[in-house]
Amino acid sequence: MFHPLSLYIGLRYTRARRRNHFISFISGISMVGIALGIVALIVVLSVMNGFHKEIQQRILSMASHATLSDPFGGGLDDWRPLLEQVRAHPDVVGAAPFVEVQGMLANGSRVSGAMVRGILPREEDQVAELRRDMIGGSVDDLVDGEFNIVLGRDLAGYLGVAPGDKVTVVTPQVSATPAGVMPRLKRFTVSGVFSVGMADYDRNAAFIHMRDGARLLGLGDNVSGVRLKLTDMWAAPRLVREIAYDLGGAYRVVDWTQVHSNFFSALAMEKRMMSIILFLIVAVAAFNIVSTLVMVVTDKQSDIAVLRTLGASPARVMGVFMVQGTAIGLIGTLVGVVAGVVLALNVEPVVAWIEGVFGVHFLDPSIYYISALPSDVQLVDVLRVGGAAFAMSVLATLYPAWRAARTDPAEALRYE
Template identity: 75%
Template sequence: MFHPLPLYIGLRYTRAKRRNHFISFISLVSMLGITLGIMALIVVLSVMNGFHQEIRERILSMASHATLSDPYGGGMTDWREGLAKVRVHQDVVGAAPFVEVQAMLVGPSNVSGALVRGILPVDEDQVSDLRHQMESGSVDDLIPGEFRIILGEELAAYLGVGPGDKVTVVTPQVTATPVGVMPRLKRFTVSGIFSVGMADYDRSAAFIQMDDAAKLMALGDGVTGIRLKLTDMWEAPRTALQIAEDLGGVYRVVDWTQVHANFFRALAVEKRMMSIILFLIVAVAAFNIVSALVMVVTDKRSDIAVLRTLGASPGTVMRIFIVQGTAIGLVGTLMGVIVGVLFAINLEAIVGFVEAAFNVHFLDPSIYYISDLPSDVHWQDVVLIAGSAFIMSVLATLYPAWRAANTQPAEALRYE
């Protein structure tokens, strides 16, 4: 295919200087179609990658990479020894004990269920970014015996409370009293408000001091479990199991991929389906190459016949049109990759300029948790898109090239 003659003639056929400029126009349209399709794929997938990364970071800013807890639902009494062993493990960045309970929060105006987690403020910094998510108050305000609570922004608004107000925490556990069985409850003082930008936390999470939570749950010196932050979150399933085996006890191991498995699986399916839908644009552009080359073959029948009479083989003729179609596909692919990558890398600046110029906001902060358009270019996606588009372009040349190779010189020159 790269012999000088097929290469020269094939590249020459991509432009028509004297006659039938319509064929060149069709070739240009095919080239631009591939360019636009690849650009759209790269930009859309980069935006989806950016949203996925943003959501993942927000989730993991509050959720641990893995959790070790008692398999029977009771408290861990030997947690100090286990915590010391875990912290020296080579794959562990940080570890923190916690006490967790599903509780009912009673405010002045409303009642809401919430996940109440007892933490040690200093240790919690090793496994989450709660300290940096505080809108008011501080994590250090959680002092043992003070019975203070930190609420999510939306949860506090729903309960109608703010810093300094009282909230009653009602747990599922019950206490036997002379007047019967009563639910275990305690009044807490709101000491702070946090905001993550995720409804799962802002609307349904609360934090108290771990000792206060242990008293509320009647766990004594025990805790619910140990939360872990690992060096490689993608290896969390394997690493967490290995840590549990190294500790030697029996633990219930849960990692972040299990807790949010359905959510991240839905994101992956969405990205895959969007890729297939957008790739149809590239497929349509590739099929335009077929129509363009068929028209070229029809227009160049006499030229093909002359080449054949001069001794050109069918394979040489076939390679001429493969070169032409490949050139269209290659140029379109390169242009699409360059424009798409540049657009994706500078997307936030471009969107910001458009919003400022036309005084609009594409993602209203009052409606969407993520009000910007984050973009994260994955080079493996770019390579896959470019490679697939180029292969489709090459395949689109085979039928027209085969038709050209089967042109009979005598029939083509009969009326010349």
């Protein structure tokens, strides 16, 4: 005889043509529901991963992986030997000095706040991708003493300037003049425009040559800090601690996860809440198995009684219906995982086809900087979704199987 008996009978019940077609229909709905829930969850998580990855890349194309600065908020006067020291570290890919100030940019009656950063163009290439994001002019136009400035696209649009126009940079530092204390200001020539695709930079950032910035801020030969690019951006918290230890704790070291912690925490919370919401779809489909098995148990009362009279233990009877419900959940899970991964890997052409057929735009390029749906399928998400769905399916079999195991043979066969 086929062993184990519970597996044989449970699989036979799953394959058999039941007299009650409604039960078969409910079983099919349970499988389809589990599969659709898993597909939706995998696709949504993959798209969210793609968005997060895209946003992180855009942020880190301008922001450094880590920054060294004076712990007391002043400038660094020993930045040249510091550069050589950190560049010798095996986990540092590049390093560049900078000066930075929150100032105001003015063109006529139009005034806007902005983060003004002074850079050395060639050095900046080691830690950021400003050169790649230029849509007008060149980073190399930032020459010492010429007082040129590169603006974000949205900032230039708000000020109404283009390459060749003049803007006035006003800083919080003050100078004593015969007319009294006045803020420091300087006329700069717009030499270029960049576009990162992030409003934080395109609307609020401007770049000048580091020497021009030092003159404007009265820093002399000092700089505000040193920006670092690391071998592994995801290991930045650990690497910056090692670098700070190697430097003897003489500098304030901040990595990108600290600078943008609120933003990335919000993204992580959004993904977590979306996962919970979509898991409810899978849970509803999984617990349809309960109603399916309850009806099967009711329909098979006489069969259960015969098995009991032939010596089947309650545990073996319970195993029969657990196998049947688990088979339903396993089929739905496998179909959902395969379909979800395939759709997630091809979500961009699928969305493009839908847009072409129906003439709609899910991400209007005139509104959103990202005009296509990026997708990043991660194995851990697929395994987590599939495992959770299958586990819920197994749990859903316990109550109906327990009821079957409690069937009284004499009572079930009384009217047979």
